[in-house]
Amino acid sequence: MARNKHPEETVNLIVDVALRLFLEKGYERTSIQDIIGQLGGLSKGAIYHHFKSKEDILVAVTDRMTEESNKMLADVRDRAGFTGKEKLKTLFMESVNRPVQDEIFTVAPDLGHNPRLLFSIFRETVEEAAPDYILPIIRQGISDGSIQTDYPEELAELVILAANVWMNPMIFDDSLETSYRKFMVFRQMMQGLGLDIVDDELMTRLQELTAIYQKNR
Amino acid sequence: MARNKHPEETVNLIVDVALRLFLEKGYERTSIQDIIGQLGGLSKGAIYHHFKSKEDILVAVTDRMTEESNKMLADVRDRAGFTGKEKLKTLFMESVNRPVQDEIFTVAPDLGHNPRLLFSIFRETVEEAAPDYILPIIRQGISDGSIQTDYPEELAELVILAANVWMNPMIFDDSLETSYRKFMVFRQMMQGLGLDIVDDELMTRLQELTAIYQKNR
DNA sequence: CTTTTAATACCGCACGGCGGTATGTATTTT
DNA sequence: AAAATACATACCGCCGTGCGGTATTAAAAG
Numbered sequence: 001m002a003r004n005k006h007p008e009e010t011v012n013l014i015v016d017v018a019l020r021l022f023l024e025k026g027y028e029r030t031s032i033q034d035i036i037g038q039l040g041g042l043s044k045g046a047i048y049h050h051f052k053s054k055e056d057i058l059v060a061v062t063d064r065m066t067e068e069s070n071k072m073l074a075d076v077r078d079r080a081g082f083t084g085k086e087k088l089k090t091l092f093m094e095s096v097n098r099p100v101q102d103e104i105f106t107v108a109p110d111l112g113h114n115p116r117l118l119f120s121i122f123r124e125t126v127e128e129a130a131p132d133y134i135l136p137i138i139r140q141g142i143s144d145g146s147i148q149t150d151y152p153e154e155l156a157e158l159v160i161l162a163a164n165v166w167m168n169p170m171i172f173d174d175s176l177e178t179s180y181r182k183f184m185v186f187r188q189m190m191q192g193l194g195l196d197i198v199d200d201e202l203m204t205r206l207q208e209l210t211a212i213y214q215k216n217r
Numbered sequence: 218m219a220r221n222k223h224p225e226e227t228v229n230l231i232v233d234v235a236l237r238l239f240l241e242k243g244y245e246r247t248s249i250q251d252i253i254g255q256l257g258g259l260s261k262g263a264i265y266h267h268f269k270s271k272e273d274i275l276v277a278v279t280d281r282m283t284e285e286s287n288k289m290l291a292d293v294r295d296r297a298g299f300t301g302k303e304k305l306k307t308l309f310m311e312s313v314n315r316p317v318q319d320e321i322f323t324v325a326p327d328l329g330h331n332p333r334l335l336f337s338i339f340r341e342t343v344e345e346a347a348p349d350y351i352l353p354i355i356r357q358g359i360s361d362g363s364i365q366t367d368y369p370e371e372l373a374e375l376v377i378l379a380a381n382v383w384m385n386p387m388i389f390d391d392s393l394e395t396s397y398r399k400f401m402v403f404r405q406m407m408q409g410l411g412l413d414i415v416d417d418e419l420m421t422r423l424q425e426l427t428a429i430y431q432k433n434r
Numbered sequence: 435c436t437t438t439t440a441a442t443a444c445c446g447c448a449c450g451g452c453g454g455t456a457t458g459t460a461t462t463t464t
Numbered sequence: 465a466a467a468a469t470a471c472a473t474a475c476c477g478c479c480g481t482g483c484g485g486t487a488t489t490a491a492a493a494g
Contacts, residue, residue: 003443003488010443031479044481045445054480119332126389154395154402158383166378172343178371185371185410192409193402220461220470227470249453261454262472271453438493445486452479462469 011050011060013039019061023109027058027116062120066129069095073133084141089197091137092163096205111171118171125164130157148194155193162186169210179210228267228277230256236278240326244275244333279337283346286312290350301358306414308354309380313422328388335388342381347374365411372410379403386427396427 004010017038021030032054036044051057076091111118134156141147149155165171167182174182183206187198221227234255238247249271253261268274293308328335351373358364366372382388384399391399400423404415 005443005489007443032481033479043445044447045483046443048481048483049443052481115336116332119336149402151398151402154398158379158399158402158406161383162375166375181368181371182375185366185368185375189375189406189409192406222462222470224470248451250451260472263470265454266470269454436494438491440489440491442489443487445484447483449482450480453477455474455476457472457474459472460470462467464465464467 007050010042010046013042014047014050014057015060015064018057019064020107022058022061022114022117023107026114058116058120062117062124065121066124068098070129070133072098073129077133077137083144083146084137084139085146085195085197087137088134088141088147088195089199089202092197093202093205095163096202096209109170110173111168112173122165125160126157129164130160134160159190159193159195162189174210176207176210180207183207224267227259227263230259231264231267231274232277232281235274236281237324239275239278239331239334240324243331275333275337279334279341282338283341285315287346287350289315290346294350294353300361300363301354301356302363302412302414304354305351305358305364305412306416306419309414310419310422312380313419313426326387327390328385329390339382342377343374346381347377351377376407376410376412379406391427393424393427397424400424 014035017035018030021034021038025034032044032047035047035057036042039046047057051060072094073091076087076094079087079090082090109117111121131153135152138147138149138152138156142149142152163186167179167186169179180203183198183203187203190196190198231252234252235247238251238255241247242251249261249264252264252274253259256263264274268277289311290308293304293311296304296307299307326334328338348370352369355364355366355369355373359366359369380403384396384403386396397420400415400420404420407413407415
């Protein structure tokens, strides 16, 4: 195959294909050959020119999966004229109101059977989402008086882990009923932590979203 | 090697070796050959006679890792003369008071770099520990009036996940300070859920335990 | 505007090792 | 003595990866 004048396109192509395959068959059961097979003529050498290992591709795939969500998080974090608590609430509302999360949802990935990918997302959540997005919001909430806690870092981690992992329909294959119950417990937990940011409107949307996801199964 | 009249011993040996290697090098970087190498003369045939796959060995290893903990959980669960809430409290106290968790702690495993093993423990927690041990206790608490919730299943899951995963020093490489702060947030969360089962005595022991673990790093 | 040079994008094969299987054999159980 | 069990041995196909080579492009030199 001819050489591409814009190598980033090739990189993107590889990530596209890998993302789809990882979600469909799981990371471990997707071979480099499988990826090559959907690359349209590109070879093994091409892959290992752009990525140093299969693991390296996984990192890129995870970044791709979270980049949209992260953009939204950054946007809310940097908005002016909101208290920390309001931002936290907005953030949950937005994360639930995004248009049925692009292509990813069309395959209804089952991370519950994809250890490597799940682990990768877990890491991302703890090492990036929590400190880079949630924590600053909580800190602001502390200084503007809308949030009270002595442990902002740990609070940030716990909250986003509960939301991104425990309540993630891609990870836990919950029924609609179970999802609703989780939301209720989550709401109570948040209130217990002084964060009454889950209201009825959010609960309703949460259910609608779960229903949509369920249909794609 | 001569045939063993008590094959369970062979099975145990394989699990012993695999457990050690999985903790030391991680599941994925431990090859079947590596295991054979420490079996003292046993061969591949032996392994694949007793286990149908490498994955199958992982399951056995995970069971081994959790069996002691599960025994304790079952014991507390089945005790007479305690309210649900008291049992829950006892359970946390016991889990923290066990003698520096046998051999496992001697290698100070880092599950944060062991995706497969972490995933396996995660599954165990959700699919066995929560429904089989925590849930019955919460149910009892509801009927004896010591615990109030409309969502026992979800509460059980959240509580044990927070304790077994988020606060697990094998998974999160937290400093003593950070661990303490997590405990505080956890305590607050539990109180918010109507479960004030974390008292000062528990907090103290929690810290001592973390300190011991830290030393082994 | 050419020519040279160096860097990059990609090809394709070979290699070591991996998880797994098929088959054989000795020992134990029934 | 037959059947089942507990291993050993030999082997297979594939996988991730490294690498020598080549074509294309961009940058530097003339």
